[in-house]
Amino acid sequence: MMKRVNIKVTALAAFIGLALTGCGGDDGAPGADGANGTDGKDGKPGLTVATSATDLAVNVDKVLVASDSEVTFTVTNEKDLPVVGLEHFGFILSGLEQGQNGDANSWKLLSSESCPGSKYAKCGTLTDNQDGTYTYKFLKDVTTETAFSVTDDKTLRLIVTTGGDTLGGKTLAYANKSHDFRNNGEAPLYTKSVINNQNCTGCHDDFTIHGGHYKEVETCISCHTDNKVSSASKVFPMLAHDKHIGVISAPVGGCDNCHSENEQAVDYTNWKTVPTQETCITCHTDVNFKEGVNHWPYEDNAQCANCHTPEVVETVHLATYKGQTSRRENVHLTVTDAKMVAVPQAQKNIDSGLDTAKTGYVQLTVDILDKDGKSMNKQLDKVDFFYYSEFYINWGGQDMGMERGKILRVFTNKENFPGYVEDPIVLSYENGKTTYEIGPFELEDEFEGSLTDSYGMVTPRIWFCMDKKGENLESCKETSSVWGQGAAGFNWLHFFDDKGLIPERPRRQIVTNEKCGSCHGMTTRDSDGMAQMTLNCRSCHAVTKNDPAYFGTTCASGSVDNDGDGILDEMIKLKSLSPRGERDWTTASNAGEECLACHNANNPPTQVVRDSHTKQGDADYVEQLTMSHPDQKVWIHAMHANNRANQGGEGWKRNVEYSADLANCVKCHEGDSFDAKYLVGRKPLALDLDYMDTYDGLDPANGKDTSGNKRYAVDAKADAYVSPTAAVCLSCHGKRAAEEGEDRRQVRKDVVSHMKQNGAQFGVELGQYTGEESCAVCHDLNNLKESHNLK
Structure with a gap:
């Protein structure tokens, strides 16, 4: 393409040239050289910014809390490169009021804003400074918040949330940054850091709520304040207690399961040093301090610590x-x-x-x-x-x-x-x-x-x-x-x-004992501690209800028809798998593996395990028995996945809600011990498919009668076998949700078919068992890590 010429500029240049040459005469000798000029300043180098990011890091540079509060912060990626062009941020500003007359220090929400704005939160003024720094001016005048007045002595907390933008073709994951400060720029004089994510990840994996936007406990604490939420039960300490008490797998009353020391939770002893009515009644629900029900009446917390000293509180709760x-x-x-x-x-x-x-x-x-x-x-x-x-x-x-x-x-x-x-x-x-x-x-x-x-x-x-x-x-x-x-x-x-x-x-x-104890609770935090398995053995090895010879044993199987109505009476006393407050001495464990002595592949599931939730004639009978097998490597997976035959029904006592991601094998496993290669050539799992066919409950009036076919749980006889790798994988992957009209979760036929196509066998006789599973060929360690999101 021909370059275009500006006619006006060209004519002007020609005119000036003529004017200069028209000046005749010599101007004499050349003048002296002028002085050397000063060196110019170095030019500003170009700024290299991130074109992709796996993780975002936020550093708060400056905060001013006033009628027009403002924060300046820097965002970088995992390579410490500045990230520009972001538009999705959240800003939570809170203040910490010091407790008086026995009250605990309490957070007050000053403002919660986000960009872009939504029906939940409005956006102030966000400025991208194009160098990785951003400036945000709060929309709300936080000095108008009646629940808290800002002074230079008080502790403030800023939470900046990021994530949701697209960079390098990928949506950025959410991250939270917590920053505690005083408004005069100095470090806080006091705080309330009772727990943090490190306390929570013993049981949970990623701590995320509200669609994954909030990933730090500090974020929850900053927003679930008494001047924000609709009721006292939703203030964070009370909310956290309510969600965990009677649900967690550690001992009820074992406060140090969550309130344990780490480098960030500097106020972890608050549970025993700052007793308050508000937190106590979340567990002691039968107490009303104001009306004097099950406790002397008190209007406030001023006298709580007089009787409930740290020593007393610790002894009462941890003596369990x-x-x-x-x-x-x-x-x-x-x-x-x-x-x-x-x-x-x-x-x-x-x-x-x-x-x-x-x-x-x-x-x-x-x-x-x-x-x-x-x-x-x-x-x-x-x-x-x-x-x-x-x-x-x-x-x-x-x-x-x-x-x-x-x-x-x-x-x-x-x-x-x-x-x-x-x-x-x-x-x-x-x-x-x-x-x-x-x-x-x-x-x-x-x-x-x-x-x-x-x-x-x-x-x-x-x-x-x-x-x-x-x-x-x-x-x-x-x-x-x-x-x-x-x-x-x-x-x-x-x-x-x-x-x-x-x-x-x-x-x-x-x-290891420590890995079990991270969720179930430990008596101490070292290798000599006891893991508190509060879901104790009697939950499955249930006591008998109507046969005195078997009471207090694990030896009974089946039932008897004592009332003659043609229906077997309930013989096994079911116990819930939910944790209990009493001392669980039968299940305090040092080893984490001692169950292997009995819980192995040779041990067929009996009616104690089945609890009549699966029986011959069921379409998925063999698979249900497989997932209910007492072999350690199967039952421990199936129980946590809620997949045993006596789990998974609506309202059933034995349902388990595992608190972490079931795919996170390293949550329990040491290193790469979950590698499928370790199951190659292992012994198949034994089944006794006609177990109940040979039980008739002779002479129910004589509990010690062993004639006829009255069965102990120890006399099951193996008549069929299941491939070991298939059994382990099925224990987690084997069930689908119950559909309308079904009383429990059902076996996934597609999973079973896939296993059979690759050599797995279910319920075959001894002479038919080949042991030719090929699972580990495709599902090697790298594949397992990738499919379970472990790398």
């Missing part, structure tokens, strides 16, 4: 489990040795005639230590301060070899059912060490062959009696209340082989 922990220290029933021997040495075992070339016997040595770790020099079976002392033992390595293993019950509160609870056989006693011989253990496995060179595990479960003060051991025969005056002992998990205890654990670490 910390008191038990201190009592536990009085006795340590310690496994000092354990080994598998090929032939028995105890005369009673020799005479039994049960020994074969394919059996072995475990010799277990224990010592009773006092609180100082010194031996009491007492033979275990001859002391009188144990209510029960039991040792759960199994052999066979990763999958274990026996259904429920063997249980050595030195003292027990259970019936002596033949073949299940046997009299202990003492092999020897010397210098405080009692050695028992337990067996026989089968050393041949249908799937693995010889188990002779494998390893075993043992974990104790004990309860001992003490005086009312919890200071001295006491004979259980003299104790008026065994449960009220006793303590559960520690229950470490030990591994052993044919040479003795194994110093290094032979199986990979899948979960």
Whole structure:
């Protein structure tokens, strides 16, 4: 294209040229050189700005709170490059009023604004300074807020929210920035940092509410204030208590489960140092302080701390489990040795005639230590301060070899059912060490062959009696209340082989006590702490209602028709899986894995587990049984996913609402222990498909009658098998929501079909099982991490 010429400019240039050349004559010698000019200033370099962002970071540069409040802040991406062109921001400004007469410090909302404006919040004036900094002028004159007056001494908080804009073709994730300050520019003189996200992420993953816009607890606290929300129950402390009490999986009353120390929660002890009526009644709902119901009448909080001192508050609330922990220290029933021997040495075992070339016997040595770790020099079976002392033992390595293993019950509160609870056989006693011989253990496995060179595990479960003060051991025969005056002992998990205890654990670490305790609560924050499994064993291993022989045991199965109406009576007393306030000594755990002794692939689900919620003839019977299997790697997934056969119905007692993302495997798993390769070649899960067909409840008037087909939960016989990888994956992915007319969640047929197409087998007989799953070919570690959003 031809360049266009400006005619007027060209003519003017020619005219000036003629005028200059028309001046004749010589002007003489050249003049002197002029002085050197000064150096020019360096030019401003070009600004490099972000063209994409994974995360946004906000830094508050300056805040002025007045009738025309203004904030200047900088936004950068994860590479610390300035981000320009953003239009979506939220601004929450609050002030902290110091409590008087026993009141807690309380936040007051001064203004909540956002850009672009909406029906929920209006927008003031937002200026993009095109260098990564932004300036926002609040629309509201915050000095008109009657609930709070701004002074240079008071603490203020600004929350800036970002996210929702598009940069580099991607929508930016939401982020919140909290900034506490004084209006004179200096650091705050006081604060109220009771909890933060670090306290919450023990149970939750990402803490997000209101569509994901708000991701910090400080944001919630700043807005849920008494001058903003419609009722006192929605002020943040009360709201948080109401949403968690009786719902969380940690002990009720265990305030330190949430109110725990970290570098940001500097006021974490407020729960015991600043008792107030407002927060107390969120748990103690039967108290009315104003009217004097279940408490002396008080108009305000001025006198609360006089009686409810930090020591008293802590003792009353945390004694539910910390008191038990201190009592536990009085006795340590310690496994000092354990080994598998090929032939028995105890005369009673020799005479039994049960020994074969394919059996072995475990010799277990224990010592009773006092609180100082010194031996009491007492033979275990001859002391009188144990209510029960039991040792759960199994052999066979990763999958274990026996259904429920063997249980050595030195003292027990259970019936002596033949073949299940046997009299202990003492092999020897010397210098405080009692050695028992337990067996026989089968050393041949249908799937693995010889188990002779494998390893075993043992974990104790004990309860001992003490005086009312919890200071001295006491004979259980003299104790008026065994449960009220006793303590559960520690229950470490030990591994052993044919040479003795194994110093290094032979199986990979899948979960840890600390990971379980992050949600269920810990007695301490170190590796020696006890995880408080308040959803205790009795919730599933339910007590019986109408058969005295089985009361207080886990051995009953099925039901009886006592009233003759042709319908089996409810025999199992259901308990809710929701946490309870009482001390859960049966489930305070040190190991997190000790359940493996019984909860393994060999152990078919029985009617105790099924609870009649699935039965032969159901279209999804085998799959429902699979998801209700007691194998540790299945039941623990299915229970948290609310997928067991006795879960998932509207209003059912056993429903569980898991507080984190079920796809977040590392929430519970250590490292990459969820890799599907670890399931390749593992033992299939055993089922007993005709279990209820062989139960007829003969002679219900005689609970101890074992004739006919009356069934114990321990005598299920495997007649079908399920592939292990499919069972584990199904435990989380196997259910869809119940549709209209269905009483519970149903199995996803598409998932089962996909598994079968890739080698999985469900409910096949022993001779038909091939073990040819190919899941790990596609679902390798990288695929699992990608599909579960773990990278």
